[in-house]
Amino acid sequence: MKEIALHLLDIVQNSVTAGAAHVDIGFALAEDGMLSMSVRDDGCGMSPEFLERVRSPFVTTRTTRKVGLGIPLLMQNAMQSGGDVDIQSEQGAGTVITARFMTRSIDCLPLGDLASTMASIVMGCPDKPEFTLRCSSPAGEMVFSTEEVRAALGDEVSLSEPDVIIWIQQSIQEEIEPILGGIMR
């Protein structure tokens, strides 16, 4: 993966597969350059046994093959910057995965095109779950929520309509640029 935002696109899929109704995505950039990316869902969660093994590349929920590289690749990139990955999960309640990246490290990936990632996520699952994106840094904060967009569009217009997806991408880009622009590229 060449961007932190691509890791988000990848691991969010786990929350969707877990049947979540709400997925809260957070990016918090601290004064010292530590970026914390978190994905919190209210999906099915993991059993303690599965949680213990989930970091292994040889553990996956898919049935086509026995490898799953989403979490291992995320860990590799977080750790090589001097950060880490934390996974909390409760069966029947949900999962929170938090990856921390030291953005001042030369080995840290750029945040990348977060707005395109959000647009792709919404496009992939326009009906459910509801997504919330919160970004903060010393420069400010923003919140985006699919619930608000849905309310504005009404029942007949799907979030996956091209005009809507492009609007989501542009509107998020506009809002995060002043907050996280410094670590995007």
Place this chain on the structure above:
Amino acid sequence: MKSLAELEAIRKKTLSRINLRNEEKSETTRVVVGMATCGIAAGARPVMLAFMDEIEKRQLSHVTVSQTGCIGMCRLEPMVDVILPGQEKVTYVHVKPEMVPRIVAEHIVNGRPVEEYTIGAAEKN
């Protein structure tokens, strides 16, 4: 958020398009992009958004774009299936955003697959 008022305009515009779609009863063409870890790492995100852009630009109301997981040919990602109504699915491999306008124009609009981008052409070599 960027003004929600803009969404109201999008809503009106899209509604009329949806009505048109229903009136014409034209069958939908499906574009399916592989978006598992392998596809994403290979560059599927800009490809998918390029399809979105192109469809929006040409106002193709009968085309839907969706995502799928890994189908086991990770080395050929990013992969895109284009399924025209009543025709066999065509699989494009190693798709780049630059290739998308041609796929949309020649295949989706005019019904002629872009042979050189397909899995058949790639696997010959």
